[in-house]
Structure formats: structure tokens, C-alpha cells
Amino acid sequence: MWHLTLNRRERLTHDRNGFSEKSRTQLKRSGILKMAITGAETMVDEDHGEPFVLRATKIAAVVALYWFISITMVFLNSYLLDNKDLNAPLFVTFYQCLVSVGLCGLMQLLSMIKPDFVNVPAVNFQLKTSREVLPLSIVFIGMITFNNLCLKYVGVAFYTIGRSLSTVFNVLLSFIILKQSTSLQALVCCGIILGGFWLGVDQEGLAGSLSWSGVFFGVLASACVSLNAIYTKKVMPAVDGSIWKLSYYNNINACLLFIPLILVFGELGQLSRFNRLTDLKFWGMMTVGGVFGFAIGYVTGLQIKFTSPLTHNVSGTAKACAQTVIAVVYNSSSKSFLWWTSNMMVLGGSSAYTWVKSREMQKTTRKAPQEPDKEKLLQGEKGDAGV
Template sequence: GLSLGAACGPPCPGLPALRLDPKVSRSVLPLSAIFIGMVTSNNLCLKHVGVAFYNVGRSLTTVFNVLLSYLLLKQTTSLYALLACGVIIGGFWLGVDQEGAEGTLSWPGVFFGILASLCVSLNAIYTKKVLPVVDGSIWRLTFYNNVNACVLFLPLMMLLGEFRTLYHFDKLGNPSFWGVMTLGGVFGFAIGYVTGLQIKFTSPLTHNVSGTAKACAQTVLAVIYFEETKSFLWWTSNLMVLGGSFAYTWVKGLEMRKVQEDPNVKSSERNETGV
């Protein structure tokens, strides 16, 4: 679709002509595998928990950022940033406790939420790493990532018996269902493209922080839409997650500014601070 649009449509500097290069596709494959894990764990998390709890269930992305930065990049984290991560973890466990008190806790949902947090963090880091392979083009990265994902999802669906479920699905011929699915696909593509742009021009950290802000708005809208009543401690858990996330951002922002203002710091260290 993107190739056809680039070839037949009016000239557009942001939409290059696309062709499938197996070598590039293999280079993007690790990102595609992480992308599949992210999409799958996100959906499974939402299957087992309410939309309102989704923010808390998915709140450990920043914590995984710190762990992965140490394990993959051998980067250490300052004490203040670690304290902010401690607040996030405290908010996560308080949210889990309050869901249990309300009788709505789902441990599979919590597990998939943690897994989704890990995949989101890995996705942001690997997007930054893979961009040079596609010459920094978000269109090309989106194209290769989606093609790879379509192929990789097939054996996963076969392994989990999803083809039989799909065959017996009673709304397969329902136009309304396909309308909603198409709309969801358009929004999903748009989110993926904008996410890539944000990571390209800022950093994985900035992307994860804006994702936290999005989750906050999502939580409030979900509570209003479903007319739910939540306890004071439940809201406190959300505020702890958000407060810890923004405190971490503030600390890292100060550290990045200090590094950029120091002429003795190497350029590689400047880039690492933004992870």
C-alpha cells in the first residue's frame, strides 16, 4: 500500500518509494519480534484487567529502561533517578493491592502488564538502534516492521489455535466489525508512525514519558466512561506512578543538560544519557 501510494500518488517528500529488501528485513527482525511481543502482551493485559487499571499494570516501563540501560549499555543510574523508580514500583504494588481489595485483581493481567512494560522499553531502544539501517526513514521502518510482523504472527496464530477461533467467529461477515477493525488499524498505524518520529527526534526516554502522560488521560477517561468509583488509595497509586515517572524525567533532564553543557564529555556519552 505504501509503495503503491508513493509510485502512483502526487510527489511527497516524506513518502519514499518502498521495495522489500531481504537484507534490511533481516536487520529489522529483532525489532519486529519485540513489536509482536508488545502488541500481544498489551492486548492480553487489556483482556484480563480494566482499562482504568491498565495505566498501573503498564507502569514499569521506566523501571525497565533503567535495568536495560545497565544490562545492555552498562549505564549506571543516579540515586535520585533510582528513588523515582522506587516511587513508581510503590505505586504499582499499591495499585495491585487496591485491585485485590476491590475483588477485580487478575494476576494474568498483572503478568502481561509487566511483560508489556518490558516490551515497550525494548521497542523504544531498538527503534533508535534500527533507524540507521533504513537511513532514518520512519516510513521505511514502519513498512519493514509491519511486513515482518504479518509474517511472524502466522506461526504464532497457528501455535495458539487462533485460526480455529477465527473460523468459528460469528462476526466474521459483519460489516460493523470490519469497520471498527479497519478504524483500529488506521489508528494503530498512525500511532506507530508518530511513535517512530518521536523516538527519532528525541529519545526513548521522552517517548516513554509521553506514554505515561497518555496513560494518565486514558485512566481518567476510562473511569468516567465506565462510570466506575475508585478508592482514594487507588487514585494514590496512579498519582505515585505518574509522580515517579515525571520525577525521573526531571532528574534525567537535569543530567542531560549538565552533560551537554560540559565540553569535556564525549559525544557517545551525550547520546547514552537520553536513553
């Protein structure tokens, strides 16, 4: 019996090691870009033999790249949306989606020419799949549109506060739609975020710079971010679980849906009166904004690859803090102690929520394998008793 048990363990160990080696080989072939655009959260560590200094330098470079692209994208969008001569936020967002579609096509072309450098799945557009993804695309349009409108009315300095309720909506909508409960610790973190949000709104109002339109759009954007995560899970089977395909269909649907919205809200008239339609600098800035919007997915995956999902969230929180400080310094603004306190409450509550959820996921992961093992052990005992 012991001999049989040892043989089983040896086979299991051999299978696991074989799977691990196979996984490493596949991940090395696919590279970082595939991980970033297919939605993988972690990759096998390939740098065990590297000196600490070299690995630390790589991590610092990747985090710096993520910060640069993310912060630049926010400031660039703020610049484009704050254009006094062109009040057409829907058109700006539409053009960025159009650039993303073009870059998706370019990536597929590069994948065929240089498969060792770029490895993405080929996507043949199908109307049935497009219809299945449509509900998510509607939420996606709301998310990016309200996000840009919030940025247009509140500016970069208050942007972190204005868009801070995504975590709260995530908990609320997960309970209403998915019937998922939330721990007391996570609810306390949400309470801190809510407190920071209201304090920030209050301080912005006292300073005389509050835009209720910006706050309203920020709240809607936060709700759409949470809905986007929920609907993404629902439509994943339609695209075979591929984030790359989902992004492709999402952006195509968004481009088509934006056209009637641009007409209904009269932005076509705004464009016809805009005197910089032939200005290459304007279109260059618009295109760069679209490229940065597309690139954020790549650098997000890159940062997760070199650190971890938890570290990525902490880095994102610290980036938001730095982004706020840069905006205040750039605009030579004077903010009160309570205004800064509201930002720290939002960022601290978000970081604490990330840590709490990470601990809960680790506990769930540890418990999950034990139950099947226990079931197998009981089955084995019954079998032995029967013999």
C-alpha cells in the same frame, strides 16, 4: 593574531548561519509529516512572527488531537479485544499490522504523486534487510501482543498501572545490556513508580477485580517496550537510520511471524466459528483500529514539533491520567483513595523521571561542545608558542 582569530570566528558564524538557513529551508520543504515518520524529535521554529494567541491555539489543537487519537485507540482496542464471540487477540494484532503495511504503501504512493504534501523515502523490500531487522521484529511482536493482552484482561482503568514498569525496565536493561549507569535521582523516581505499581495491584486485589494474567502480561509488555528501544538502536544501521523504513520492515516481518502463531494457538478455529466474519461493521472497526495505531506516530511527531520532547512526555502522562478517569467514569466504578494514590505515584514518578533525564541531557549537551573548543584553544596556544 587577533585579526586571524576574528576572521575564524566570522567564518564559523557565517557557516553556522548558513547551515541554519539551509536547515530551515529543508525542513519547510519536508513538512510535519516527514518529521513525524522519520523520527526527528525537534524542528526549527517557523512561527516566530505569529501572535501568541494564534500559536497557543495551534499548540492546544495539536495536544487535543494527540489526546483524542491516543485515548480513542486504547478504548477501541479494549472494545475489539473484549469481544466475547472472538477470543483471538493475535489475529486482531496481526490485522492491525497488516493495515499499517497497507498505509505505508499508500504513503509511498502519495509521496510519488504529491511530493510537496507527503515526503517519505521509497522502500524496496530486501530479504537481507528483513533478516537484520528480524530480532527487533520478534521483540516488537511481543510488545504489541502483550500490550493488547494486558488491555484485554485488566481493562482501561487499570491499564496505566499494569503497563507502568517500562521506565523501570529501561533503567535495568540499559545497565545489564548497554552498561549504562543511572543517577540517584532517576533511581528514586523508579522507586516511586514501583511503589505505585505494588500499591495499585494491592488495591485492585482488595476490590476483587485483579487479574493476575493481566498484570503478568503488563509486566512482559513493559519489558518488551524497553527491549524494543534498545534493539531499535542496534538495527538502525540496517535501515540507514530511517524510522520510516524500520516501521515498514517491522510490520512486514510481524505479519509473517503472526501467521504461524495464529495457527499454533488455535485462533484459526476461533475465526472459523466467528459469526461476524461477513459483518462490514466488524471489519470497519478493525480497520479503524489499525488506522489509529498507524496515526499515533504522526500525531506524536506533530506534538513534539509544536512543543518539545519533554512537554510531549508530560502531555502523555496527563493523557494517561485523563484516560484512567474517563474509564472509571464510563464504567461507573468506585475506587478507593489508595487506588487513586497508586495512579498518582506512577504518573508522578514517570513525570519526575522525564524531568530528571531531560536535565541530565541538557547538562551533557552543554559540556560536549566545550571540550572540543578547549582542545582547539590548547592546540592554537601550542602553535603560537612554536612560532
